[in-house]
Amino acid sequence: MLKSLQTKWKVSPARLVLILATFALGGSGTGWLGKKIIGWLSMESPFWFVPVYIIIVTIIWPFAVLLVSIPLGQFLFFKIYIGKLAKKITSKKTQRKKEAPSSSKKGIVVFASGAGSNAQQIIQHFTGSTIAQVSLVVCNKPGAGVIAIAKQENIRVLLIEKENFFRGDGYLPQLKNAGADLIVLAGFLWKMPPSLVTAFPRRIINIHPALLPKFGGKGMYGLNVHQSVINTGEVQSGITIHYVDEHYDSGDIIFQTACPVLHGDTPAILATRIHTLEHLHYARVIEEILDPKNPKTT
Ligand code: GRF
Numbered sequence: 001m002l003k004s005l006q007t008k009w010k011v012s013p014a015r016l017v018l019i020l021a022t023f024a025l026g027g028s029g030t031g032w033l034g035k036k037i038i039g040w041l042s043m044e045s046p047f048w049f050v051p052v053y054i055i056i057v058t059i060i061w062p063f064a065v066l067l068v069s070i071p072l073g074q075f076l077f078f079k080i081y082i083g084k085l086a087k088k089i090t091s092k093k094t095q096r097k098k099e100a101p102s103s104s105k106k107g108i109v110v111f112a113s114g115a116g117s118n119a120q121q122i123i124q125h126f127t128g129s130t131i132a133q134v135s136l137v138v139c140n141k142p143g144a145g146v147i148a149i150a151k152q153e154n155i156r157v158l159l160i161e162k163e164n165f166f167r168g169d170g171y172l173p174q175l176k177n178a179g180a181d182l183i184v185l186a187g188f189l190w191k192m193p194p195s196l197v198t199a200f201p202r203r204i205i206n207i208h209p210a211l212l213p214k215f216g217g218k219g220m221y222g223l224n225v226h227q228s229v230i231n232t233g234e235v236q237s238g239i240t241i242h243y244v245d246e247h248y249d250s251g252d253i254i255f256q257t258a259c260p261v262l263h264g265d266t267p268a269i270l271a272t273r274i275h276t277l278e279h280l281h282y283a284r285v286i287e288e289i290l291d292p293k294n295p296k297t298t
Contacts, residue, residue: 002016010117010272010275011077011272012272015074015077018072018074019074019077021072022065022069022072022074022078023065025068026061026064026065026066026067026068026069027061027064027065029064029067029068030057030060030061030064030065031057033060033064034053034056034057034060035053037056038052038053038056062082062085062086065078065082066079066082076276076280077276079280080276080279080280084124087125088128104130105129105130105131105132105133106131106132106133106181106182106290107132107133107135107136107178107179107180107181107182108122108126108132108133108134108135108180108181108182108183108184108286108290109134109135109136109137109138109175109178109180109182109183109184110122110123110134110136110137110138110146110184110185110186111137111138111139111183111184111185111186111188112137112138112139112144112146112185112186112187112188113139113140113141113144113146113188113189113190114141114144114145114146114187114222115144115145115146115187116137116144116145116146116147116148116149116150116186116187117275117278117279118186118187118207118278118279118282119134119137119146119149119150119186119187120146120149120153121278121279121282121283122134122184122186122282122283122286123149123150123153123155124153124283125283125284125286125287126283126287127153129287131287131290131291131292132181132182132286132287132290134153134155135155135156135178135179135180136155136156136157136158136174136175136178136180137150137156137157137158138157138158138160138171138175138188139157139158139159139160140159140160140161140162140165140188140190142159146187147159156178158171158174158178162190165190165193166190166193169195170193170195170199172195172196172199175196175199180200181203181290182200182203182204182205182286182289182290183196183200183203183204183205183244184205184286185204185205185206185207185244186207186282188206189221191246191247191248192204192244192245192246194246197244197245197246202243204243204244205241205242205243205244205254205286205289206241206242206243206244206249206251207239207240207241207278207282208220208225208239208240208241208242208249209225209226209237209239209271209274209275209278210225210226210229210237210238210239210240210274211236211237211238211239211256211258212240212242212249212253212256213249213250214234215228215229215237216240216248216249216250217248217249218248220248220249222271223267223268223271226267226268226270226271226274227267229261229270230261230265230266230267230270234261235260235261236258236259236260236261237258237259237261237270237274238256238257238258238259238274238277239255239256239257239274239277239278239281239282240253240255240256241253241254241255241256241281241282241285242254254285254289255281255285257277257281259273259274259277
């Protein structure tokens with residue numbers, strides 16, 4: 001049980017303890033305050049007591065948990081967790097009210113070949129969205145974690161191979177078939193072939209786990225990036241979301257945000273901090289790009 005939570009949230013055992021402690025303290029604080037408020041309201045009828053109590057604790061709980069998460073150093077985790085929870089609840093409501101015809105939604109095709117944590121965030125972010133949906137996951141590594149994630153989320157997977165990608169049609173017919181309005185690279189290590197860059201002008205984006213133009217280019221992926229950042233003595237790193245051209249990590253920058261590099265950071269520790277930033281921003285930036293109401297959308 002604890003192990004599966006650790007895998008699901010991608011946290012260290014120590015961090016899991018702090019997260020569970022936040023849940024426990026926030027939860028009991030909520031219960032205590034809820035009873036106090038019921039007391040102040042001096043409610044006598046048991047008929048009203050239960051529903052009013054449930055409403056009160058539902059309102060207090062997110063604030064209590066966020067408050068407790070600050071001294072325990074888990075604020076960012078709970079900000080994302082509660083945000084997702086709220087989104088799930090509201091998207092279920094909107095879905096019930098008006099299910100948009102899927103043809104009016106923009107199609108996102110995610111290219112990923114690794115663990116797939118960003119792909120998962122993006123899929124979940126757009127579940128129930130009226131703006132866009134992930135219609136396909138493209139992967140070049142049989143057995144990659146992202147394949148299991150896509151299956152679990154009921155998203156079709158296209159396994160590609162080098163010859164056709166670089167020297168064939170680049171899988172353009174399949175991408176068109178999937179209604180690709182935006183191609184999103186999330187841990188995909190092959191360069192985009194010119195045929196696809198031409199077919200999707202400013203419609204292919206990538207996320208890089210550092211502040212480009214520094215620490216980009218060939219070989220700059222995974223822990224290599226974070227090792228170089230640490231070796232160079234940088235005091236901050238971050239994420240870059242950028243358009244993709246025919247070169248590695250060189251297209252126009254759409255969004256960047258930074259985080260500190262702390263004394264004693266290992267590449268793995270820094271990678272976790274960077275992943276948290278990626279999960280917080282990537283899907284949101286994609287939505288901004290695709291939202292027809294966004295004035296910046298071209
Ligand atoms: C991310 O760190 C991203 O910046 C890089 O590849 C990694 C993918 O991680 N391009 P995941 O597979 O989404 O967990």
